[in-house]
Amino acid sequence: MFVATLVRSAFGFGEALIAVPLLALLLPVCVAAPLAVLLSISIAAIVVLQDWKDIHLRSAGGLLAATVFGIPVGLLLLTRASEQGIKAALGILIALFAGYSLVSKKSRHLERDSRPLLLLAGFFAGVFGGAYGMNGPPLVIYGSLRRWSPQQFRATLHAYFLPASILGMIGFWSAGLWTRTVTREYLCSLPAMLPAVFLGRALNRRMVGAAFVRYVYGGLLLIGTMLLVQALRHGR
Numbered sequence: 001m002f003v004a005t006l007v008r009s010a011f012g013f014g015e016a017l018i019a020v021p022l023l024a025l026l027l028p029v030c031v032a033a034p035l036a037v038l039l040s041i042s043i044a045a046i047v048v049l050q051d052w053k054d055i056h057l058r059s060a061g062g063l064l065a066a067t068v069f070g071i072p073v074g075l076l077l078l079t080r081a082s083e084q085g086i087k088a089a090l091g092i093l094i095a096l097f098a099g100y101s102l103v104s105k106k107s108r109h110l111e112r113d114s115r116p117l118l119l120l121a122g123f124f125a126g127v128f129g130g131a132y133g134m135n136g137p138p139l140v141i142y143g144s145l146r147r148w149s150p151q152q153f154r155a156t157l158h159a160y161f162l163p164a165s166i167l168g169m170i171g172f173w174s175a176g177l178w179t180r181t182v183t184r185e186y187l188c189s190l191p192a193m194l195p196a197v198f199l200g201r202a203l204n205r206r207m208v209g210a211a212f213v214r215y216v217y218g219g220l221l222l223i224g225t226m227l228l229v230q231a232l233r234h235g236r
Contacts, residue, residue: 001193004039005043006203008040008200010200012154012155023036037172041166044158050201055158067164070127094224120138135164139157143157
C-alpha cells in the first residue's frame with residue numbers, strides 16, 4: 001500500500017498496476033479490488049484538497065462526463081468479447097504509443113483543450129475502466145499531449161479519479177463486496193498510506209516537465225507490456 005500510494009501520489013496514476021497484484025498475493029481478489037478503490041478515493045481526496053489550484057476543472061469535468069458513456073461499452077466487452085484478445089490489443093496499442101513517444105524527436109502537444117480528443121480520452125477511460133478497472137492510460141495520454149506541468153497533471157487526474165472511484169466503490173457496495181474485512185484492512189493500511197501521499201507530493205514538486213513526460217511514457221510502456229504479458233499467459 002505504501003509503494004502503490006507513493007507512485008499514485010507522485011505521478012497521478014499507476015497504483016492499480018501495483019496495488020491489486022501485490023494485494024492479491026495476500027488477500028482474495030474480492031477484498032483486494034475494493035481495497036484498492038478505497039485507497040484511490042483517499043489519495044485523490046487528499047491531493048484535491050492540497051492542490052485544488054492546479055486542477056484543470058474543465059478538462060477533469062469533460063473527461064468524467066465522457067467516461068460515463070464509456071463504462072457500459074467496457075462492461076459489454078467484459079461480458080461478450082475475448083478477454084485475451086482485448087488485453088493483447090490494448091497492450092500493443094499503449095506500448096507502441098509510449099515507445100514511439102519516448103524515441104520520437106518531434107514533440108507533439110496541444111496548446112489548449114481539444115474537445116474531440118478530450119471526450120475521446122474520457123470515453124476510452126470509461127471503456128478501460130468498465131472492462132478492466134484501468135481508467136488511467138487514455139487520461140495519461142491526453143494529459144501528456146496537453147503538456148500539463150507535473151503539478152497540473154497530478155492534480156487534474158486526481159480530480160477525475162475522486163468521483164470516478166466513489167462511483168466504483170458504490171458499485172462494489174451494491175454487489176456486496178464492501179465488507180467488514182475490506183474496511184478493517186483499509187484502516188490498518190492508513191499508517192502506511194498517509195506518509196506516502198505527502199512523500200509523493202514532495203517528489204512530484206521536484207520533477208521538471210521533460211523528465212516528468214519521460215516517466216509518464218515509461219509508465220505507459222510498462223502498463224502496455226504487462227497487459228500483453230497477461231494476455232499471452234491466459235492464452236496458454
